[in-house]
Amino acid sequence: MKFLKTLFWLFALAALGAAGGGAHWASQPILAPGQPAVEFAIAPGSGLRSVAEQIASQDIALQPLLFEALVRLTGKDGQIKAGHYALKPGTTPQRLVGQLVRGEFAQEALVIIEGWTFRQMREAVAASPALKHDTVALSDKELLAKVSTDYAVPEGLFFPDTYLFAKGASDLQVYRQAHAAMLKRLQQAWEQRDLSLPYKSPYEALTMASIIEKETGQKTERGMIAGVFVNRLKIGMLLQTDPTVIYGMGxxxxGNIRKRDLLADTPFNTYRRAGLPPSPISLPGNDALNAALRPDRTDALYFVARGDGTSVFSSNLPDHNRAVNRYQR
Incomplete structure (x- = not known):
């Protein structure tokens, strides 16, 4: 029976080839040069004829009967994967068959920015029209439970980067990719850490990295700022960092921190409570992770912004006060 079906389609392709160019047709680009790529979708459970018709229905100049014959004669019938695809200029029917069999889906991208909070990440994921939104109704705790059972809160646990995914993929895939990426980067940085650091765990280092990420946009200063905070931790001095206060205010x-905000006793107010806050306050990037785990060696205990994006570092309070008077008052 299989031989008879093959013979039938062989005759069909030969007959169609006599009229439409057969092998020549299979090796010619479907889209003319200069045409934009065309996206199309193959529905789950589609038979071969339905696949050919779904492609042709997207204004793609593909002869369904010829394409069906080509797939059958190459022995790929039943191997085509459902999903979203992009037909690019230069793609031939032969190449398209391979693309459908290998599941080379259309790629979409989502950018997660360094320094974002988890809330901002969720907003970006929810706003992506290319994702299937399986987590949008979940609380942060419920979402985290689907990604990891090792942590109580999701803040800081997702690496900021550009993530590629097939159009129509579950948003949970992006969260899992970003979480796995953060754990990998954190572990790599932890293994190369300065052994004199006061952190008790990689999670504490992640928390420090999240503060460094929010304290400065100057990559060249992250090591020094990390050095200041590490020095403070070692001597039991308050970190007194505004980004933690802002995070705690929600x-x-x-836009402004008032005196009463600095006096309010919250878990994230490092003007009132010693040590690190109970969790990260942002999604730190690679530079902040490296700075937290290999800070610059310095005797500085203070820094103040100059107003041009850079900071003045001081090792004693009188010098720091003079810098504050000069650049802040």
Whole structure:
């Protein structure tokens, strides 16, 4: 029976080839040079004829009967994978068959920015029209449970990067990719850490990295800022960093920190509580991770912004006060 079906399609292709160019047709680009790529979708459970018709229905100049014959004669019938695809200029029917069999889906991208909070990441994921939104109704705790059972809160546990995925993929795939990437980068940085650091765990280092990420956009200063904070931790000095206060204020923060905000006793107010806050406050990038785990060696305990994006570092309070008077007051 299989031989008779093959023979039938062989005759069919030969007959169609006599009229439409057969082998020549299979090796010619489907889209003319200069045409934009065309996206199309193959529905799950589609038979071969339905696949050919779905492609042709997207204004793609593909002869369904010829394409069906080509697939059958190459022995790929039943191997085509459902999903979203992009037909690019230069793609021939032969190449298209391989693309469908290998599942070379259309790639979409989502950018997660360094320094974002997990809330901002969720907003970006939810706004992506290319994703299937399986987590949008979940709480942060419920979402984290689907990614990891090792942590209580999701903040800081997702690496900021550009993530590629097949159009229509579950948003959970992006969260899992970003979480795995963060664990890998954190472990690599931890293994290369300065052994004199006061961190008790990689999670504490991640928390420090998240603070460094928010303290400065100057990559060249991250090592020094990390050195200041490490020096403070070692002597039991308060970190006194504004980004943790802002994070603890949540929606109450309206652009300015007031004196009463610095006096409010919250878990994230490092002006009131010693040591690191209970969790990260942002999604740190690679530079912040490296700075937290290999900080610059310095005797500085203070720094103040100059106003041009750089900072002045001081090892004693009188020098720091003079720098504050010069650049802040």
């Amino acid at each position: 929606d109450k923060f309206q």
